[in-house]
Amino acid sequence: MTLTLYLRGNIKDMYVYVNGKRTLFERRSRPQLGEPSNKVARIETEGEVEISACYIPPLIFKHAFLYALAFWLAGFFGLFSPGYSKVYYSLNYTARAKIEKDETFVLEVLSPSNPKSAARGVTMYCNVPVEESGCGWVKEPKAKSRRRAYIALTVVFWLVLLAALSATLALTLL
Amino acid sequence: MSDITSIYQKDLLRSRRARLYFKLAVLFTVVVLVPAFASVIAVASALGSVLAIIIMGALVLASLGLLLLSPGVRNFFGSAAGFGETMTGVADSIVKIYVYIMPFAATLAFVFGALTLFMGIRAGKRDGGTASIVKGSVILAISLAGLIAYIVMATGGAA
Numbered sequence: 447m448t449l450t451l452y453l454r455g456n457i458k459d460m461y462v463y464v465n466g467k468r469t470l471f472e473r474r475s476r477p478q479l480g481e482p483s484n485k486v487a488r489i490e491t492e493g494e495v496e497i498s499a500c501y502i503p504p505l506i507f508k509h510a511f512l513y514a515l516a517f518w519l520a521g522f523f524g525l526f527s528p529g530y531s532k533v534y535y536s537l538n539y540t541a542r543a544k545i546e547k548d549e550t551f552v553l554e555v556l557s558p559s560n561p562k563s564a565a566r567g568v569t570m571y572c573n574v575p576v577e578e579s580g581c582g583w584v585k586e587p588k589a590k591s592r593r594r595a596y597i598a599l600t601v602v603f604w605l606v607l608l609a610a611l612s613a614t615l616a617l618t619l620l
Numbered sequence: 621m622s623d624i625t626s627i628y629q630k631d632l633l634r635s636r637r638a639r640l641y642f643k644l645a646v647l648f649t650v651v652v653l654v655p656a657f658a659s660v661i662a663v664a665s666a667l668g669s670v671l672a673i674i675i676m677g678a679l680v681l682a683s684l685g686l687l688l689l690s691p692g693v694r695n696f697f698g699s700a701a702g703f704g705e706t707m708t709g710v711a712d713s714i715v716k717i718y719v720y721i722m723p724f725a726a727t728l729a730f731v732f733g734a735l736t737l738f739m740g741i742r743a744g745k746r747d748g749g750t751a752s753i754v755k756g757s758v759i760l761a762i763s764l765a766g767l768i769a770y771i772v773m774a775t776g777g778a779a
Contacts (some may be wrong), residue, residue: 459632459635461628461631461632461692463624463627463628466623466624466627466629468627470743470744498624500625500628501628502625502629502632503626503634504633504636507629507633513633517636520640520644521640521643521644522647526640526643526647527640527643528636528639528640528643533774538624538625540624562740594657
């Protein structure tokens, strides 16, 4: 049986898993006629299927400080390290359904930018009964404070470094 | 913490690592590009490593020229004569430092290019995998060209 899964919505670093395996979506430039989205994945499966959508800000991971430090050092003191997203919410959505023939699911993920869409979070459209959990976005205040601290520390470090270099250069040349 | 969240954490960290590798690969490739081109020009014109170093130095100085020649910097250095001497010293140092940095940059660009390529192959055809393969291959080719050019330049210099 083929499960056709469409993804609506664009949240960077949000991954979708089907039966615990990460699903990679084919991206078309625009949806084809009659299709609900331009992102589609076709998965071969049987019986019960579990679809999960997950997003967690990296700064609230376990050992987040160590990871942030490692990336900061490897990326030349934060200059080339990958940035941290401004999405201070986490999402851990799971849907379980039993399929007996080829089915089409549409997973719509709303941005947590306003409280209404944050509360709604994820909606699944399909023709079979679905047991859902963790639909809404959950606010993560820690992620916000940690991201701000990370940016502030990086800026302060570079200011101090530039000041020290300028002072050394001035003392050497004058 | 459920299984999916721990799998997600691993996947996200892998993706962030891939982004970091690519950025570093690009950085070192840029460092390599200038002397690599200069070396290729020098080898092609069969004039040995002296021209390579001159062209390389000129390219590096061109990027710093505006800054060094700006009135503010001129005033900072003091008199015109003193400024000229300082300029020569700075140019000399930059070229010397560059010659030392270049092979390390080429090696690092090669390593990070290979990692980008590896991550692309691992990601598969979709989800930016093909793009990573292309980017990694281009970086590998440039860094390899830089390394070969440097070896040719160094051998020419020794001869």
